[in-house]
Amino acid sequence: MSASIDASQVALAFEEHFGATPDGVWSAPGRVNLIGEHTDYNEGFVLPFAIDRAAAVAIRQRDDMTARLVSSFGDSEVVTVDLSTLSRDTMSGWTAYPLGVVWVLDQMGVAIGGFDLFLHSTVPSGAGLSSSAAIECAVATAFNELAAAGLSQNELVLVGQRAENEVVGAPTGILDQSASLLASDGHAVFLDCRTQESQLVPLDLAAAGLLILVVDTKVTHAHATGGYAARRASCELGAEVLGVKSLRDVSTADLPEASGLLDEETFRRVRHIVTENQRVLDTVQLLADAGPVAIGDLLTASHVSMRDDFEISCPELDLAVDTALAQGAVGARMTGGGFGGSAIALISVKSEAAVSAAILNAFATAGFTAPDIFAVSPAPGARKIS
Incomplete structure (x- = not known):
């Protein structure tokens, strides 16, 4: 099939x-x-x-x-x-x-x-x-x-x-x-x-001459084990120390004070969540005001935050993101829970072949397993089909 x-x-x-x-x-x-x-x-x-x-x-x-x-x-x-x-x-x-x-x-x-x-x-x-x-x-x-x-x-x-x-x-x-x-x-x-x-x-990529390329690194992850649960525990600890119901209640303006209350690792975990929430709100606003071509910097900033503050990226994901950006991607980031999985790149339709080839070459040069690379489109939700 x-x-x-x-x-x-x-x-x-x-x-x-x-x-x-x-x-x-x-x-x-x-x-x-x-x-x-x-x-x-x-x-x-x-x-x-x-x-x-x-x-x-x-x-x-x-x-x-x-x-x-x-x-x-x-x-x-x-x-x-x-x-x-x-x-x-x-x-x-x-x-x-x-x-x-x-x-x-x-x-x-x-x-x-x-x-x-x-x-x-x-x-x-x-x-x-x-x-x-x-x-x-x-x-x-x-x-x-x-x-x-x-x-x-x-x-x-x-x-x-x-x-x-x-x-x-x-x-x-x-x-x-x-x-x-x-x-x-x-x-x-x-x-x-x-x-x-x-x-x-609305996420009308085609009208903007764009597509989203998925790079499946073939580095598999399992949410039931390992780092996902540890990151969740860090977030719960951060909320407890800061005296809030959840990190939703912490704003970017609260981060300087939070840095003095949390240990260094927990603070970085908290900073990712707080800044990521703001990036989502900014992305929604930019999509309404200027369309998908305007959101690239937010996508890339999200990846940097996941790589450095939340520490859920991996060399294969970083290579996919960096290569796509070097090839002119509007923005790129890992997507999903992390510790493997896929990266996405927002690119022009006409650059799909070049970006894909560059990523395949970069993975081969690094000695990584060849990734699966494919474009995706926003699709309908769950339904009966027959």
């Missing part, structure tokens, strides 16, 4: 595995975070957009409590689960994402029952493009319809986040699920993570 989702192919693959036609096919996109990294769990501001790479699930309901799941990746073996014994401790591997959503819905009193499920995804795993949230949102959208649960999009956001937090074990905020569920074609989603209020912000 190609990068674009073909509902008929997903349905056909379901039939090949389960010998019957599915009740429907639902899709949810991955996302690129244009700007606003690690601000979500600090009740701050983010500006993601959905991309034209997605997860799709074909599902058929059963009349028992058995779930059978299979995907187009991995070993393609059907995993069979007794839903009557489903618990957080019994879920692992890729099936933890769809089953985690089922578990959360059950905890909310939404009766799912047995089902057969086939999953296909064109969102690269571990690339910082939210492949996990795409799966969660596709499954949540499907069962919201199949079970006639009547949950709003904002409620489905929280279902996906809870599955990620409580089942997968990744302490993420609502950014990824919000982007996947609330997105619209040609727009970014400006999200206030404290109030969960959102608005669509």
Whole structure:
């Protein structure tokens, strides 16, 4: 299957595995975070957009409590689960994402029952493009319809986040699920993570002669382990010492005083969040006033902050950003949780081949694994596609 989702192919693959036609096919996109990294769990501001790479699930309901799941990746073996014994401790591997959503819905009193499920995804795993949230949102959208649960999009956001937090074990905020569920074609989603209020912000790259190039460094990351949790703990410590509910309540004007109250590392973590929140607000304003060509310096400043203050970049990400900028990119930054994953570069359409070639050459010269490089467009959110 190609990068674009073909509902008929997903349905056909379901039939090949389960010998019957599915009740429907639902899709949810991955996302690129244009700007606003690690601000979500600090009740701050983010500006993601959905991309034209997605997860799709074909599902058929059963009349028992058995779930059978299979995907187009991995070993393609059907995993069979007794839903009557489903618990957080019994879920692992890729099936933890769809089953985690089922578990959360059950905890909310939404009766799912047995089902057969086939999953296909064109969102690269571990690339910082939210492949996990795409799966969660596709499954949540499907069962919201199949079970006639009547949950709003904002409620489905929280279902996906809870599955990620409580089942997968990744302490993420609502950014990824919000982007996947609330997105619209040609727009970014400006999200206030404290109030969960959102608005669509026009992101008409084509009209400006621009595109966003994604550089998947192939350095994989896992949010459930390692540095992500440590950064979250630093932010919580900073908020506690500064006497605020969250770092959302700290402004750039408060930073000089904060530097005297926090140890040096915690202060740098706090400074990233505070300045990143301001960069998101400035980006939204610039997009309204002058369009995407004006936001490059903010994107690049965001990368410097993540590299130096939050320390979540890596040599491959830095090389991708530096090379794109040297080739005339309007702006560039790493995107996603960090410690690997992808960088993005805002470039002119006509420079795509040259920028891509320069990055490939730079990685080869440095002895790094060759990255995957592809353009993305702001895409629609989760929906039924067949």
